[in-house]
Amino acid sequence: MSFSSEKYVQRLKLPRTQTPASIQGVNNVNTATQHSVSLHLKSRQTDWHTTVNCAVLPYITSNTPASKLDTSTWRIPRNIKLADEQFNQPQAVDMLIGADLFYELLLPNRRTRIGHPVLQETVLGWISGRTPVPNNPRTNQHAFLLRENTSIEQRLNRFWEVEPLEQAILTPEHQACEQHFVTHTTQQDGRFVVRLPLKEAPNQIGTSRRSAEHRLLAIERRLERDSTLKNQYHQFLKEYEELGHMEPVNSQEGKPTYYLPHHPVFKETSSTTKTRVVFDGSAKTSNALSLNDILQVGPTVQQDLYSLVLRFRTHQVCYTADIAKMYRQVVVHPEVRALQRILWRYSSEEPIQEYRLTTVTYGTSSAPFLATRCLKKLADDNRCQYPRADQVLSNDFYVDDLLSSTSTTEYTIKVQQELISLLQTAGLTLRKWASNHSTFLRTNPREL
Numbered sequence: 520m521s522f523s524s525e526k527y528v529q530r531l532k533l534p535r536t537q538t539p540a541s542i543q544g545v546n547n548v549n550t551a552t553q554h555s556v557s558l559h560l561k562s563r564q565t566d567w568h569t570t571v572n573c574a575v576l577p578y579i580t581s582n583t584p585a586s587k588l589d590t591s592t593w594r595i596p597r598n599i600k601l602a603d604e605q606f607n608q609p610q611a612v613d614m615l616i617g618a619d620l621f622y623e624l625l626l627p628n629r630r631t632r633i634g635h636p637v638l639q640e641t642v643l644g645w646i647s648g649r650t651p652v653p654n655n656p657r658t659n660q661h662a663f664l665l666r667e668n669t670s671i672e673q674r675l676n677r678f679w680e681v682e683p684l685e686q687a688i689l690t691p692e693h694q695a696c697e698q699h700f701v702t703h704t705t706q707q708d709g710r711f712v713v714r715l716p717l718k719e720a721p722n723q724i725g726t727s728r729r730s731a732e733h734r735l736l737a738i739e740r741r742l743e744r745d746s747t748l749k750n751q752y753h754q755f756l757k758e759y760e761e762l763g764h765m766e767p768v769n770s771q772e773g774k775p776t777y778y779l780p781h782h783p784v785f786k787e788t789s790s791t792t793k794t795r796v797v798f799d800g801s802a803k804t805s806n807a808l809s810l811n812d813i814l815q816v817g818p819t820v821q822q823d824l825y826s827l828v829l830r831f832r833t834h835q836v837c838y839t840a841d842i843a844k845m846y847r848q849v850v851v852h853p854e855v856r857a858l859q860r861i862l863w864r865y866s867s868e869e870p871i872q873e874y875r876l877t878t879v880t881y882g883t884s885s886a887p888f889l890a891t892r893c894l895k896k897l898a899d900d901n902r903c904q905y906p907r908a909d910q911v912l913s914n915d916f917y918v919d920d921l922l923s924s925t926s927t928t929e930y931t932i933k934v935q936q937e938l939i940s941l942l943q944t945a946g947l948t949l950r951k952w953a954s955n956h957s958t959f960l961r962t963n964p965r966e967l
Contacts, residue, residue: 521573524577524578526613528575533558534691534692535554538554539552540552552574552575555575556572562642562644567642573614579612579613582610584607587609599638600645602641603646623642625640628640693816693818700713700889700892703852713852717813717855718813718814721775721858723813724806730803731862735863748783751783765875765876767872768873768875769873775857781799782796797881798882800880800884811883811884814883816884819888821917832924836924836925836956837956838959839951840953841949842948845918848946849890851880860875861874861875897912897941899913905941908934912941
């Protein structure tokens with residue numbers, strides 16, 4: 520794999536793709552990365568250029584080299600063009616090129632001389648493969664991906680250092696996604712109606728019905744082996760249909776279609792639904808494109824969890840709740856529902872029926888943005904009428920989870936009443952109330 524640093528991605532304002540991956544490095548140390556970016560590289564010395572996909576990490580490594588190198592005795596030929604003229608100066612590393620691309624960079628010429636650096640010609644210019652031992656015997660040498668030894672004092676200092684929270688930079692894709700939301704989002708009978716933020720025409724994706732049918736048959740075989748899971752799976756999709764969150768359709772709709780495979784997930788800690796059906800927007804079609812590949816992800820519109828938890832611990836009266844089925848309370852415009860089709864039947868004896876999902880769907884890459892952006896719009900549009908609820912809705916929600924606190928029980932009750940009223944105007948219901956003050960909990964309606 521190739522890697523790029525977070526600062527580098529922000530500086531270039533590169534659009535990201537959600538690509539979770541686990542990376543195992545030296546001494547079996549595991550690192551997780553959530554996003555990738557596409558970079559176009561061009562040599563300053565030759566006509567060579569290429570496009571490379573990089574996983575995004577907060578940091579690649581510490582400054583390299585660890586300290587300034589004395590190159591006065593190295594006698595590097597003056598007639599060669601170095602890839603990095605300041606290679607001996609400690610500098611940040613913004614990109615790490617993977618082995619799949621590395622050998623494409625190498626050219627045949629190589630220069631070796633005892634006591635001098637080994638020079639290797641590449642399409643980027645000349646680089647050094649091995650350098651002489653540093654002049655200072657106390658200088659710590661270290662491999663590229665290993666930090667140099669540090670004193671106890673330095674390590675203690677780093678332990679107490681707090682990294683500043685950087686302001687997120689909106690990429691062009693984020694800006695386009697935001698503008699798409701502002702332009703196309705409406706409300707009908709209070710409920711938000713959104714369109715999927717497409718970055719490519721839907722006719723670019725291939726066919727997907729056959730693979731979705733194979734996945735359905737596999738799920739049916741699994742359900743036949745587990746009667747409990749079968750009942751829960753059927754009950755979940757039955758409720759989905761009864762609530763109008765999916766509807767049967769005629770296969771001849773005359774629009775580009777995408778079929779979402781589905782499968783169960785389990786959450787034993789859930790007090791409501793322990794088995795849920797989730798949909799796979801990343802399933803590839805016949806031309807290797809998925810729905811998620813043509814959807815804009817959108818920027819993060821809520822505050823970070825760290826700041827939210829700090830505020831939660833500020834006041835004496837703490838309270839939590841969540842929004843019931845938040846994603847499914849946001850309606851998807853009928854014009855784009857053909858991209859949210861599923862295959863389903865309640866018995867293997869029945870013909871396979873085609874449905875389309877009518878609401879924002881968990882498993883599509885744009886769903887988190889669309890749902891949370893609707894909450895922000897609800898707060899912004901009702902700031903004057905619901906000033907207390909506006910503050911909480913804008914600052915104290917993490918996706919659908921409310922985490923807030925106030926100074927007194929009386930004020931908390933007023934905030935709660937405003938929040939319930941405001942959210943109900945958009946068809947959203949708060950539930951699972953919890954608090955560290957029993958007085959506040961006694962005021963909650965039983966159905967909440």
